[in-house]
Every structure is written in structure tokens, then in C-alpha cells.
Amino acid sequence: MSKFRFFDLNPEQQDAASHEHGPLLILAGAGTGKTRTITARIAWLISQGVDPAKIMAVTFTNKAAREMKDRIAGMVDPDQAKAVTASTFHALCVRILRGDANRLGYKNNFSIFDEGDQTGLIKKVITRVCAKDEKIDHNLAKSLISKAKNSGLNASTDENSLAGAVYRRYQEELHSLNAMDFDDLLVQAVKLMEEHPEVRDKWRARIEQLMVDEFQDTNGLQLRMVGLLASGDPPNVCVVGDDDQSIYGWRGADVSNILEFERHFPNPKVIRLEQNYRSTNAILGAANRLIRNNPRRRGKNLWSPQQGGEPVRIIAVPDDRKEAEFIVEEIAAHRRSQNLPWEHFAIIYRMNAQSRLLEENLRKHKIPYRLVGGKSFFERREIKDIMAYMTALLNPSDDQSLLRIINTPPRGIGATTVELALSHSVEHRQSLYEALRHDLFLETCTRKAADAIKRFTDELEETRIRVSTPGAPIAEIISTLIENCDYMEDMKRTCKTPDEAMNREENVREMIRALDEYQKRSKDGLQGYLDEVSLDREREEDKAETALGVTLITMHAAKGLEFPHVHLIGVEDGFLPHDRSKAEGTVDEERRLFYVGITRAMKSLIITWCRARVKFGSPMHCLPSPFLQEIKGEHVEEETYEEIMSRPMGEEDIMAQFAKLRAQLSG
DNA sequence: AGGTGAGCATTTTTT
DNA sequence: ATGCTCACCT
Numbered sequence: 001m002s003k004f005r006f007f008d009l010n011p012e013q014q015d016a017a018s019h020e021h022g023p024l025l026i027l028a029g030a031g032t033g034k035t036r037t038i039t040a041r042i043a044w045l046i047s048q049g050v051d052p053a054k055i056m057a058v059t060f061t062n063k064a065a066r067e068m069k070d071r072i073a074g075m076v077d078p079d080q081a082k083a084v085t086a087s088t089f090h091a092l093c094v095r096i097l098r099g100d101a102n103r104l105g106y107k108n109n110f111s112i113f114d115e116g117d118q119t120g121l122i123k124k125v126i127t128r129v130c131a132k133d134e135k136i137d138h139n140l141a142k143s144l145i146s147k148a149k150n151s152g153l154n155a156s157t158d159e160n161s162l163a164g165a166v167y168r169r170y171q172e173e174l175h176s177l178n179a180m181d182f183d184d185l186l187v188q189a190v191k192l193m194e195e196h197p198e199v200r201d202k203w204r205a206r207i208e209q210l211m212v213d214e215f216q217d218t219n220g221l222q223l224r225m226v227g228l229l230a231s232g233d234p235p236n237v238c239v240v241g242d243d244d245q246s247i248y249g250w251r252g253a254d255v256s257n258i259l260e261f262e263r264h265f266p267n268p269k270v271i272r273l274e275q276n277y278r279s280t281n282a283i284l285g286a287a288n289r290l291i292r293n294n295p296r297r298r299g300k301n302l303w304s305p306q307q308g309g310e311p312v313r314i315i316a317v318p319d320d321r322k323e324a325e326f327i328v329e330e331i332a333a334h335r336r337s338q339n340l341p342w343e344h345f346a347i348i349y350r351m352n353a354q355s356r357l358l359e360e361n362l363r364k365h366k367i368p369y370r371l372v373g374g375k376s377f378f379e380r381r382e383i384k385d386i387m388a389y390m391t392a393l394l395n396p397s398d399d400q401s402l403l404r405i406i407n408t409p410p411r412g413i414g415a416t417t418v419e420l421a422l423s424h425s426v427e428h429r430q431s432l433y434e435a436l437r438h439d440l441f442l443e444t445c446t447r448k449a450a451d452a453i454k455r456f457t458d459e460l461e462e463t464r465i466r467v468s469t470p471g472a473p474i475a476e477i478i479s480t481l482i483e484n485c486d487y488m489e490d491m492k493r494t495c496k497t498p499d500e501a502m503n504r505e506e507n508v509r510e511m512i513r514a515l516d517e518y519q520k521r522s523k524d525g526l527q528g529y530l531d532e533v534s535l536d537r538e539r540e541e542d543k544a545e546t547a548l549g550v551t552l553i554t555m556h557a558a559k560g561l562e563f564p565h566v567h568l569i570g571v572e573d574g575f576l577p578h579d580r581s582k583a584e585g586t587v588d589e590e591r592r593l594f595y596v597g598i599t600r601a602m603k604s605l606i607i608t609w610c611r612a613r614v615k616f617g618s619p620m621h622c623l624p625s626p627f628l629q630e631i632k633g634e635h636v637e638e639e640t641y642e643e644i645m646s647r648p649m650g651e652e653d654i655m656a657q658f659a660k661l662r663a664q665l666s667g
Numbered sequence: 668a669g670g671t672g673a674g675c676a677t678t679t680t681t682t
Numbered sequence: 683a684t685g686c687t688c689a690c691c692t
């Protein structure tokens with residue numbers, strides 16, 4: 001290891017990067033160069049002769065996986081970098097399951113149900129299982145099911161309860177559709193490896209060094225998976241995380257995985273990364289003072305050699321409208337006086353709903369902004385349609401996909417016919433598709449309906465054969481399928497504006513184009529492409545890195561990001577420790593959430609709270625978050641809106657006033 | 668089918 | 683205030 005370049009790592013980072021065998025726990029505080037360290041470790045392992053193809057890095061997001069691969073590519077030989085696997089938990093599970101799901105009674109061509117598909121199926125199950133007067137809320141059922149799955153295979157299904165009945169029925173339905181939801185991918189992959197050690201061993205043999213990023217966000221199943229995949233004795237597993245940034249408990253993440261790492265992987269080497277390369281000491285001081293109020297933590301103190309910096313400001317403002325106005329003007333003045341790009345500013349809040357007032361004010365001032373998150377990008381009808389066509393081709397048992405496309409576009413197979421087919425399929429214990437191909441069924445239909453069905457299924461059959469021919473031009477074939485049924489025309493017909501039609505059409509074309517490119521770079525065909533699309537819903541805001549401006553983002557979504565100048569808004573009691581989390585007893589997690597927010601800031605941090613705000617339509621009195629008491633100390637200033645407004649104006653403020661006037665005149 | 672209105676709850680969302 | 687769901691209507 002003498003000759004290895006350590007890429008400017010500090011001593012602790014070097015220690016972590018050059019650990020060779022056995023469990024390693026890297027406690028990496030915010031901004032301490034975590035990614036740099038693990039990628040350097042990968043480079044180091046390769047330099048020590050570890051086969052890059054036997055290094056596996058598991059992340060939570062595709063973005064993180066891509067970033068890691070990119071960073072590695074900058075450190076080692078390109079071929080070696082390409083051989084390293086960086087994958088999300090879910091994508092890895094799909095790879096495992098595509099090989100051997102048949103051992104669990106699924107077919108290897110199972111469909112992946114996204115949240116929308118899942119909700120649809122749960123709703124259907126509820127109408128079947130529940131009496132009219134005691135319907136269980138489908139959102140509740142969904143979260144119950146998810147919790148049950150994530151907490152482990154043996155979780156009781158509540159034999160007698162209604163929720164238990166819904167769960168069991170839902171699972172049966174999924175199975176008969178040959179489909180898995182996101183949680184199932186984990187459940188089934190773990191089950192597969194636990195019940196079939198030879199499958200586990202096959203994967204273990206391919207993994208000599210296993211790394212897990214954001215370990216504080218793992219749930220029980222993911223922990224088990226790590227245990228199954230790690231090879232060596234003691235296992236060569238390196239996990240990286242920060243217990244203080246565990247903010248996904250409500251989604252099933254279990255902090256005890258990282259807190260009690262030693263229990264799962266005895267005698268690990270534990271390394272703390274505490275030197276922070278991101279923030280001023282003013283900001284770190286506030287963060288440290290806050291987080292030390294949490295019980296049950298490994299304990300860590302972020303420090304930085306750079307001195308104080310701008311004080312952290314806590315500002316009380318009269319109400320949420322004034323808050324939004326104030327912040328936007330503050331940003332405008334700040335960026336004007338120091339000639340900064342808008343991208344240096346972020347406004348971070350607890351709830352998406354809080355973005356609205358900010359957006360209004362930013363628009364009024366003609367300030368560019370990008371809103372991260374929200375739900376608007378998710379469900380694009382046309383994309384789901386095309387995916388349903390592809391899914392139905394690959395997995396004919398998937399009634400849901402088939403139902404989606406059977407009369408989209410309208411092809412003369414109406415609701416009545418579908419109902420008939422469905423009951424026929426239930427009676428004969430077939431899939432819907434089998435029923436449609438069944439002469440016995442076709443005879444019960446009208447001549448017209450039977451013809452329509454025949455045309456439809458024949459086309460699917462033919463396409464399936466063409467697609468499964470090795471080397472076939474898949475994108476072209478799918479494109480033809482869609483052309484032939486006039487999908488586009490029908491889709492455009494149902495659009496309200498020509499603009500919308502254009503947009504959707506472009507989405508479909510993009511989808512086909514992406515399929516074509518996928519085929520060029522991969523041998524996994526249509527199935528592989530569908531998996532990728534299902535598990536990697538590229539969010540537009542990530543893709544469009546060119547459209548920049550002030551960032552509006554929730555604290556959750558901000559984890560892992562950094563901004564020179566940060567505003568944390570709406571830091572009020574009942575809002576930041578959210579009332580709901582107080583009731584649920586998860587205030588610690590709220591404190592960590594605030595900690596995440598604070599540690600996003602590099603140079604300046606301004607925290608505001610409102611004395612009143614409009615809640616549920618009516619104005620309510622508010623108190624400051626109790627967390628604000630905790631961060632007070634050196635380099636933290638408290639002010640009020642009134643004090644700031646009554647201060648004599650400096651030149652900058654005058655300029656800002658002009659800017660405001662100008663904006664008002666033109667807006 | 669697809670649109671309209673009453674009724675209702677109202678955090679966060681990597682896959 | 684607002685957005686979403688479900689039931690009912692055209």
C-alpha cells in the first residue's frame with residue numbers, strides 16, 4: 001500500500017480507505033467527504049489486486065450509484081472502473097430474482113409494480129374483501145402492507161383483522177399476476193437466498209468486497225440482504241452512514257442497524273469522519289449543539305479548521321406571507337450585493353405545501369427557481385401506457401397491464417366484454433390473456449367482440465415472437481405495434497391543448513428512442529429496459545441541470561446536497577417537530593431532520609419562524625420550534641423582522657428597494 | 668365514459 | 683385554502 005496515491009484524503013479517510021478485511025463501519029458526518037472516501041477505497045482495493053468485478057457498492061438511489069461510478073472512473077483505469085458494480089438495493093434484487101424467481105413459484109419474467117399499480121390493486125382487493133360499510137382506507141392498507149413486508153418475513157399478518165385479510169388477498173393477487181411490488185423485490189430476494197443457499201452462494205462468489213452507502217437508511221430486510229451477500233470470514237462488508245442523518249424511519253428505515261452494527265457484524269473497525277469540508281464553524285456549532293440533545297447516538301462532533309464565518313441568524317417574522325416576501329428580498333439583495341449566481345441559494349422547508357408562497361414571490365421578482373420534488377412528474381399517462389404494452393408482451397399473466405391497454409386506444413373490446421373475460425378467467429383459473437385466447441370463451445362473445453379480441457391478441461402474439469427473436473430491432477417493433485393501433489391519434493384526441501398533445505407525443509417518442517439506445521448498450525433486451533425504467537424514474541429536475549435558479553426543496557430531499565446560502569423556513573413548534581411526530585414519539589427524527597437542514601449550508605444560514613401562519617385555511621398563532629433554543633450559542637444571532645425593517649438602510653438595501661419597485665412596476 | 672360536486676383531511680417519499 | 687377521493691350524474 002506504500003505506493004498508492006490517496007487523492008488528498010485526511011488521515012481518518014485514509015484509514016477507512018485502506019481497510020482490507022472484515023467489517024468496517026465508517027461514521028461519516030455531513031460534509032466529511034464520504035463519497036470521496038468510499039470511492040478511494042474502491043480504487044485502493046483494486047490497487048491491492050482485488051478483482052474490480054468482485055466489488056459491489058449498494059446505494060439507495062440511482063443517482064448515487066451513477067455518481068459513484070463516475071467518481072471511480074476518474075480514479076482508476078476505465079475498464080476496471082466499468083467492471084465495478086454500483087447498484088441500488090432494488091436493482092440488485094431484480095438481477096438476483098430475474099435469475100431464480102422460478103424457485104419461489106414466480107416466473108422469471110415477473111412484472112414490477114410501481115406505487116400506482118400497487119395502489120390500484122389494493123383498491124381492487126379492498127372492494128372484494130371488505131363489506132361496503134367497513135371499507136378500510138387504501139392508503140392505510142398500503143402503508144400497513146409495506147410495514148409488514150419491510151419488517152421481515154415472519155411479521156404476523158394479523159390473522160383475523162381486516163387489514164390482514166386485505167394483505168393476504170393482495171399478495172395472492174400479485175402472485176397470480178406474476179408481479180412484485182417494490183417491497184416484494186426485497187422480500188423475495190431475501191427469501192430466495194435464505195431458502196436456496198446455492199443461489200446465495202452464487203452471488204457471494206461474485207462479491208468479494210461489499211459496500212453499503214447511507215447505511216442509516218436500511219431496513220430490516222436490507223440488513224439481512226447485506227448479511228447474505230457479504231463473503232469472507234469475518235465478512236468483508238463496509239458500511240458508510242451517519243446515524244444523525246437517519247430521517248426515513250417512517251419509511252421503514254431502522255436506525256438500530258447502524259447503532260448496533262456490532263451486533264450484526266462483530267468486531268468491526270469503526271472510523272469516524274468528523275472533519276467537515278463544507279460549512280463554517282458558526283454553522284457546525286449550531287448543528288453540533290442541536291444534535292447532542294438526541295439520546296441514542298454514536299456521538300460525533302463536526303469541526304472545521306476555518307474560523308467562525310457569518311453568524312447564523314434566527315429571525316422571527318410576523319406571518320408566513322411576510323416570511324416569503326422577506327426571504328425573497330433578502331436573497332435578491334444578497335445576490336446583488338455580492339454578485340452571486342442564483343444557484344447559490346436554497347430555501348429549505350418541512351412540507352411541500354410551504355413552497356407556494358415562495359414561488360409566488362419569486363415569480364413576482366422574476367427570479368428563476370427550480371422546485372425539487374412534488375408529485376407532478378410522476379404519473380405520465382402515456383408512459384404508463386407504453387410500459388403496459390411492453391409489460392403485457394413480456395408477462396402475459398399480468399392482467400393489470402393487459403387491462404390498461406386492452407381498450408386503449410378503443411378497439412371494440414368494451415367493459416362488458418372485459419367483464420365476461422374476467423369472470424371466465426376466474427372460473428377457469430386462467431389469466432385474463434389465456435381467457436382471451438380461449439375458444440370456449442370466444443364462443444360466448446358476440447361476433448364483433450370476438451373478432452376484435454382475436455385481432456388484438458394475434459397482434460400481441462406476433463409481436464411477442466418478433467421481440468423475442470435474438471438481435472431483433474426491438475424499438476422498431478414496439479414502435480410498429482403502437483403505430484398499428486393508432487395509439488398516438490387516440491392519445492392526442494384526449495388532450496385538452498395542442499401543447500399537451502405535443503408534449504405527450506414527445507414523451508412516447510423519447511421512450512422509444514431510449515429503448516433503442518438501451519438495446520445498443522445492453523444485452524438484456526426489452527426486459528432489461530423495462531426494469532431500468534421501472535426502477536429509475538429519472539426526475540426531470542435531475543436531468544435538466546441547465547435550468548438553474550434558487551432551489552426550493554424539502555429537508556428530506558435536500559439530504560446529500562449542499563448550498564452556499566441556505567434559508568430554513570417555517571421553523572415553528574408543531575411544524576418542525578411536526579405535531580404528528582410528537583404524537584408518534586419520533587421527535588428525535590425531527591431533530592435529525594433539522595440537523596440535515598442546517599448542515600446543507602456552506603457559508604450562510606438564515607432560519608426564520610412565523611408568529612402566525614395560515615393553517616388549514618385559517619390563521620393560527622405559532623411558537624418558535626423548541627429546537628431553536630438548542631442551537632443558540634456562539635455565532636448565533638436572534639433578530640426580529642421589525643428590528644431589521646427599522647434599521648437604517650445601507651446602500652445595498654436601497655438597491656434592493658429599487659429592484660423591488662422595478663419588479664412591482666413590471667410585474 | 669367522463670365530468671361534476673360534496674365531503675374531507677392536511678409530513679416527509681431514495682425504489 | 684386546496685387538493686383529492688368517491689359517488690353520482692349526463
